[in-house]
Amino acid sequence: MDEFTLSRIFINLLIATKWTLILSLIAFIGGGTMGFVIALMRISPNRWLRSLSWVYVEFFQGTPLLLQLFLAFFGLSVLTGVNLSPLQAASIALTAYTSAFLGEIWRGSINAVPQGQWEAGSAIGFGYFKQLQLIILPQALKLAIAPTVGFLVQVIKGTSLASIIGFTELSRAAALINNVTLQSMLIFGLAGLIYFVICFPLSNWSQRLEKRLSYTS
């Protein structure tokens, strides 16, 4: 018991924080890439692509992230016979989860660009993808930044649930140390503090971006 001094607890939590950040990064990059595809499918002129992406978004926005993690960790392995590590399963689930939300956020940003911009693009003679690439996306990007940064905070917090399928990031490290020391308030308070230090600047940045946007538009 004595060996778990405050500084040792803190150092152990910080080491685990590295995995929280790595998992967040994986989810954000993977989810961002897939989310972009989802957003394009959602606004596609093709009805099947639209329906398919709608089902995808409904499922991942309408079910708990924890269940998605269970499905990835327990479900995929019984389905495929391949045993996934907790990191692999968490990466898959968080990527899917993140892509559904970012896809919707970006779809909203694209839709917020006035219809007239598409029409102006086609009047010049651009095809669908040229209109998208040269006219719509640059404008949508500006609108998308603030909510995207805001959602990054949700992703970081979401990684805490990976602890439940046995991935040792910050939350699981805290739970493990708690099992030994039983100083729950201290340990979960410290873990919360570390999350706060990571998330708060991002939240703040997102809010500032949003304010700046509402002044300029």
Added chain:
Amino acid sequence: MDYSFDFSVIAENWPLLLAGAWLTLRMALLAIAFGLIIGIVGSLLRTSGNRILNGIVLAYVEVIRNTPYLIQLFFIFFGLPGLGLKLTAEQAAVLSLAINFGAYSTEIVRAGVESIDKGQVEAGLAIGFSKLAVFRRIVVPPALANVYPALVGQVILAVLFTSVVSQIAAQDLTYTGDFLNSRTFRSFEIYFTIALIYLAIVWIIKGLAYLIELHFFEFAKYRR
């Protein structure tokens, strides 16, 4: 893929799943009700003009919004007994969910309150209502209507959050799934079905929210 699906575990354990779903709903409803009260009071304090009260509420909001719910749940369930406050799993679940929902709804309701024209407040005061009565009768209803979609979205997130309380052994829907999984190892069938039950709950909430909107916020249609 040579896996053969077998959903008999679901068919055989319907009552258990329903009981779990019922607890999930009950906890979510309680937490949302308490959380909304926190949100309305919190938004009142945030807009009261009192710097100290505003600061305290803002600190609460930021702490909750920038830490994972799992940590909040563990802090309350494992931490509070250290202060001599012993909570059952369900109590800790409802308390932590309400605190969590309260922080988000404080900011949502505040945004609604700030969208209300100052003239509305003056008109209420001019009739002779107290500041509190003006807030309750004149500011809050249209403020809620203005932020209703955001509020419904947060309600849905809160319901989905409840799955996490299975981790402190509150016997909700997800916990029931864990229990069945540990006995049958039909992981995919069980978790997929449970995910769909959550999805069904979410759709029911969306439907109810729409009916509520039609009934209570009819006036919003006519607003310019």
Added chain:
Amino acid sequence: MAYSQPNASQAGTATLGLEPVIVAKDVEKHYDNGFHVLKGVSLTVYKGEVVVLMGPSGSGKSTFIRAFNGLEPYQSGSIEIDGIEISHDKRGIELVRREVGMVFQQFNLFPHLTILKNVTLGPIHLRGLSKDEAEEQAMELLDRVGISHQANKYPGQLSGGQQQRVAIARALAMRPKVMLFDEPTSALDPEMVREVLDVMRNLAESGMTMVCVTHEVGFAREVADRIIFLAEGHLVADTTPDDFFNNPKEERIKKFLSQILH
């Protein structure tokens, strides 16, 4: 002082000068930004009188009228409504406000309540009327302002002129001792001004004590008992409409009239 306060009792015709309803003495107000908006203004309004406040923008007329029901705090001087001083004590202000009806430039109807409920809200919760009593009274008032057939609509479904008439009914429902009008027609499309002024005219004829900030010259000429002219925070004139419009003495009044009379 150049603009020494004319004693209210000797001012204008003061035809009904018996019972004072509003007594404002030496009201001084600075805005938070330091702007000195009211520089010691005094005014007495008697029961049954219709007083019109005029003046260029920034003269302090809206601030002054809003002080009569405690919406604008002031730094010194005093305002009494029906013998009760508007203090900074909360309860006191709330009681005074029940006696003072106010109509705003922007109507400020409550968008989430039907027309009928806009009018019954105060009587039910502050005057202790039952729902039935309050509704009966509200329907009478709505009838008086010509909106009773729209009682179950929401404010957003009505035109500006109709909304302003409902706002008048809402204020009257509290059975006020005095009605304040703060530029009641300024936010209206021209074709709707008349219907609101007609309601105000009827109200004046019924003997209601009224204080109106307005630029409507026709209304001021025909309905007002006294015209008060404010400029740069001073009360410059307190006189009859006839004297004010036909025989202006002050250079500033002449200039103002030439602007609003085109």
